[in-house]
Amino acid sequence: MRGQSHDMVQLLTPDGQRVHNDDFDFSGTTDDLVGYLRDMILARRFDAEATALQRHGELGLWPPLLGQEAAQVGSAHAVRDQDVVFPSYREHAVAMVLGVPVSNFLGLFRGTDGGNWDNLDKFKNYQIVIGCQPLHATGYAMGLQLDGVVGPDAEDPAAVIVYHGDGAASQGDVNEAYVFAASYNAPVVFFCQNNQWAISEPIALQSRIPLYERARGFGFPGVQVDGNDVLAVKAVTDWAMDRARGGEGPTFIEAFTYRLGAHTTSDDPTKYRTSSEEEEWKGRDPIARLTTYLKAEGVIDDDWLDQMDEDARQFGEDVRATIPTLEPVTMDGLFQTVYAEPSVALESQRREYLDYAAAGEDA
Numbered sequence: 001m002r003g004q005s006h007d008m009v010q011l012l013t014p015d016g017q018r019v020h021n022d023d024f025d026f027s028g029t030t031d032d033l034v035g036y037l038r039d040m041i042l043a044r045r046f047d048a049e050a051t052a053l054q055r056h057g058e059l060g061l062w063p064p065l066l067g068q069e070a071a072q073v074g075s076a077h078a079v080r081d082q083d084v085v086f087p088s089y090r091e092h093a094v095a096m097v098l099g100v101p102v103s104n105f106l107g108l109f110r111g112t113d114g115g116n117w118d119n120l121d122k123f124k125n126y127q128i129v130i131g132c133q134p135l136h137a138t139g140y141a142m143g144l145q146l147d148g149v150v151g152p153d154a155e156d157p158a159a160v161i162v163y164h165g166d167g168a169a170s171q172g173d174v175n176e177a178y179v180f181a182a183s184y185n186a187p188v189v190f191f192c193q194n195n196q197w198a199i200s201e202p203i204a205l206q207s208r209i210p211l212y213e214r215a216r217g218f219g220f221p222g223v224q225v226d227g228n229d230v231l232a233v234k235a236v237t238d239w240a241m242d243r244a245r246g247g248e249g250p251t252f253i254e255a256f257t258y259r260l261g262a263h264t265t266s267d268d269p270t271k272y273r274t275s276s277e278e279e280e281w282k283g284r285d286p287i288a289r290l291t292t293y294l295k296a297e298g299v300i301d302d303d304w305l306d307q308m309d310e311d312a313r314q315f316g317e318d319v320r321a322t323i324p325t326l327e328p329v330t331m332d333g334l335f336q337t338v339y340a341e342p343s344v345a346l347e348s349q350r351r352e353y354l355d356y357a358a359a360g361e362d363a
């Protein structure tokens with residue numbers, strides 16, 4: 001039965017072979033798969049550019065997604081227009097698939113964007129504080145229920161998907177979100193990218209059992225999916241989002257993957273993990289396996305890959321060209337983006353600041 005399986009869902013093996021799963025199948029087209037491969041290649045390029053920009057001093061920090069492209073691209077393609085996404089801080093590929101301009105993320109990590117909650121529309125703001133966003137997402141999902149846009153009678157039912165890491169699953173707030181989601185049967189999908197490490201903390205120290213098995217204790221299904229298999233991720237996330245939209249409540253998805261890069265550009269993974277572990281996971285690369293499959297099927301060839309290289313190179317140039325266009329934040333601007341309508345207290349603080357700044361200029 002779906003959501004009770006002890007086997008990790010996989011539809012494409014690391015060496016690019018399609019395999020059968022009794023519960024899940026990929027329902028998309030070959031064109032969809034080519035699109036996913038393109039998305040993953042561009043996301044990897046964006047990530048490499050952003051990492052390099054941080055090294056050049058253009059960004060304050062960058063959390064790389066390297067290795068997690070399939071988990072993000074596959075799940076993002078299960079999101080429909082009416083759904084809402086609550087990311088953590090590493091979901092650059094989800095953002096790209098949903099059409100969020102890369103300038104938003106570059107600005108956030110350059111410190112030129114205050115990260116206003118409403119400026120990203122359906123893709124909510126990045127969350128650096130571990131474990132906050134599952135509560136936000138669950139509350140939002142409960143709101144969708146109250147608005148009557150969930151369930152079989154809703155015209156265009158909506159759901160929420162929230163991304164968090166394996167480490168976040170240890171956080172109290174996250175477990176409270178699971179409890180509320182279960183109690184209210186909220187239309188929310190908890191998409192946990194188990195990338196094996198919470199900075200230097202390995203998953204074995206975070207959980208005695210596979211994470212997806214915890215879901216049952218909260219009262220909703222948990223599924224473990226090969227997070228480096230974009231077909232399987234898409235199939236499982238489609239199912240979970242459909243359940244949520246249809247009023248069947250929350251699902252926990254454990255996307256079993258690996259962070260191939262550093263936790264952030266401030267981290268040095270050689271201090272806590274072995275290169276042999278990294279090599280082993282490089283053998284399960286999400287992009288390589290889909291490339292192998294599509295090439296073997298005759299869907300793409302070397303010319304396609306060469307053109308893709310060229311597109312990625314051009315995209316990289318565009319990403320770099322974005323940096324000089326990012327306007328620095330002004331102190332006055334910071335006050336104006338806290339609330340839609342400024343409160344009396346905030347307005348008085350803003351005036352106080354402006355007087356202070358003007359006095360400084362006169363001095």
Ligand SMILES: Cc1ncc(C[n+]2csc(CCOP(=O)(O)OP(=O)(O)O)c2C)c(N)n1
Nearest residue numbers: 090128129130165166167168195197198199
């Ligand atoms: C409340 C809080 N505690 C601690 C931190 C510091 N911190 C940043 S990332 C991180 C680990 C998160 O690991 P995981 O949830 O597995 O996500 P990943 O970074 O692997 O994607 C920690 C402890 C934080 N940002 N917020």
